Amino acid sequence: MSILETRETTLETDPDQASRPRRDRHIFTGLRSLGTRLLSAVGVIWAAATFTFLIQSLLPGDRATLLLNQLNGQIQERTAAELAPINEKYGFTDPLIVQYFRFLGDLATGNLGTSYQLHKPVIEVIGDQIAPTIVLTFTSLLIAWAICIVVIVGTAKRNRFFSSVASGLEALAAGLPQYWLGVILLVVFALNLGLFPVVGGTGIGGLLLPALTLGIPLAGFLGQVIRTEFESGMDQPFALTARMRGMGDTGVRLRHVLRHSVLPGITLSGWALGSLFSAAVIAESIFTRPGLGKVLVTAVNSRDLPVVCGIVILVAVIYVVANLLVDVAYTLIDPRLKTS
């Protein structure tokens, strides 16, 4: 629905506009901002799809040769006669622009195509694998928040020593490469201590280590951002007021300062959700978890264009949705935004 249409409907359904100009303006701005958001979301997704399509199509090397060679485990040139049926089937010989519009047309009707390698619809390929990745992503995000809130509420602006050790650890955690952390966790807790299964699978027991692998570095990032805000919050007049009212230190920290200081963390979480989604492949391969990350890597390796595009579009959607959620969360946490 375009902005213009929206305006017309508003006008029609509300003939008595003069009497309620204020509300109308509100609805109007609300709808307009929703429209702009939707448009920009579609723009982001279109750009992601186009970019992926072009990269995949323009990379050197012949796609039909690739498919045929992978089917046969051979690395060689192919004759035109061998390639003809494949080119015919996937339309690789059509002009790129034709292929592109066909791709966009399919996309617009929700058809992500069929995997070149698995011969299955991309929707099905993604559907089969998305659940474990979503579980992993959200668990990692929760773990990251839990770690950083406990550490910050517990240490910020308390004892100088603890505070600086904790903030040092945050910097360290933020810098930990996930592939290294993952292998260490695997070797120590799964192989040597035997506390977790080595082959994670989709069970609860197999979730914690991969989630920690992704969550610990993220906790470091979040912690660094929130700590600064939290420390300055502790010196704000509202914190002083709360104390003067006789509120205990923990109460002040949890009820006033924390709420004030998590806003930058929330912003970061929107980004983190998308980033966790793409980092999931590391945890997935170390802990042998099924999931989209692994599918994506395989698809990129074999240039399975429909699957790569499908997943990239999905990740773009997730970024967009995550950012919308962040905005909603903002208004919930910060009452000032409701009235403005």
Place this chain on the structure above:
Amino acid sequence: MKNRQPAYQPTSRSKAVKAGAVASAAALSLLLAACGGQTTSAEAGTGEKVDGGTIRYAHLQEPACVYGGWIQQAFLSRQVLDSLVSQTEDGSIVAWLAEKWKVSEDQLTWTFTLKPGLEFTDGTPLDAQAVSDNFEFWQGGGNGTVQAHIGDYYSSSRAIDATTLEVKLSEPFAPFLSALSQGYFGIQSPTALESRSEAENCESPIGSGPFTVGEWKRGQSITFNRNDAYNSAPQNAKHQGPAYVDSVVWSFIQDNTSRFGSLASGESDAIGEVPTVDFDTAKAQFDVQQFLTPGRPVTLSLNTVEGPFTDVKVRQAFAYSADRKAVVDSAFLGVVPFEGNGTVSSSTPGYNPDVAADYPFDVEKANVLLDEAGWTERSAEGTRTKDGKELEIKIVFGLNSIVTAEGATALQNLQEQVKATGFKVTLVPATQAELFSGQFSTPDSYDAQLGYWTSPHAGILYINFRQNTEKKPNPANTTFYNNAKIEDVILKANSAKTTAEANKLYGEAQQLLSDEAVAVGLYTQTSSVASNPKVKDIWLEASQGEPVFHDAYFTE
């Protein structure tokens, strides 16, 4: 199945924690080895055979389909498909779906007698017509590797009666039976091939084998369920009739540490591709089998039509320039053997062992040859030059798809060693997509390429060295080397009357190719399996080294 104890018990907590704290990525395997070494292996049971159970097997690579022309697919399809014949370790051929066979005097007509009364798991009769349909399916593009093996020789096939199949060849082909023994030649239900979708035939081909394809959880595992009606095991199997175990869960664990760890922690009963760093530990605690894959070894194919390697003296000098055995031994910790023969690997019937020692490490000879070839000047870095051009060698290799990390290390060792004689080697690790899309298949794209090609017979020489002509291109000839005389010897070998005669001629062809130094051997392609001692009788079949679970069983 029940009450099986893990073969590996973790060491005491404090030690493990301490060890974990100091562990770095490089030390991990050592750490594992150290921990493993102190544990006892599987507790001694009564050793009595248990019926049923599920074997949990962990493998490295997960292909897109169960059936296809890639060795990774043969690993899977071997579990569900039977072939006409089977090859044994000594290279002889024994009965499988075909009970017996004979060949006509002119060697052009093969008559196979099939075991009577066989059925595919979808109920379609496995008769001569079904096998003939499979030949047609392969030839029609169903399997490019089948075509590479027999395409130039196969002419037609027909069912004479339900159990008698006649295959006509256009020329005598001595390795015919050997070729048929490979997983690519697994016989599928023609009904399934015709009536089912491409996706179904990709994910769960229908055969007559010991197992059927159950659920495939992509990225995780495939379950193979026992075919209770199985009655067509090859003669070299350890028993006839259905498999002992109920099912095999074939999981895909790419990470070496995790894969070996899953065996050590008891989460897997057997693993494939035992990591080289864990090989000794594995041998101490588990049953380890290693198979040297026949065919072309992992070899450097030198580009004989463009660049410095067009000169045979430069090719020979390159072969002399490195202690290739040391290069391989240090990279693979002695687990994978060096192969000096660049065209055929040591486990292939018809292998010529003399060729392997043709080019020992000899810097002096290399220098003389390079001087003779006119690469007389040296640049400031010590690289030889000719007419102002550096002696630069671009080696392309498919990292992680064709060549393992150890293989890449071997190449780095080689790169360092050949510096002394004045070669400047540039290593180009190619991604899977780059490699398979043909970017590095043309003469202008590399000076040398590292790769292997499995084959249970020395007829691989025909695949790799048949002349590449405009009329009849041979893209599998990665050296681009055309030599009518050598091709003639190979053709004679292919059409020899007896295997002995064929092997003699194959040996001759290997010598001729070695004299020309068109391919410089590095190491043998291998496959391996390590299994918990409580699981008995997993074996690696001899055509390509696929693990066979039909005879495997658990013990108390």
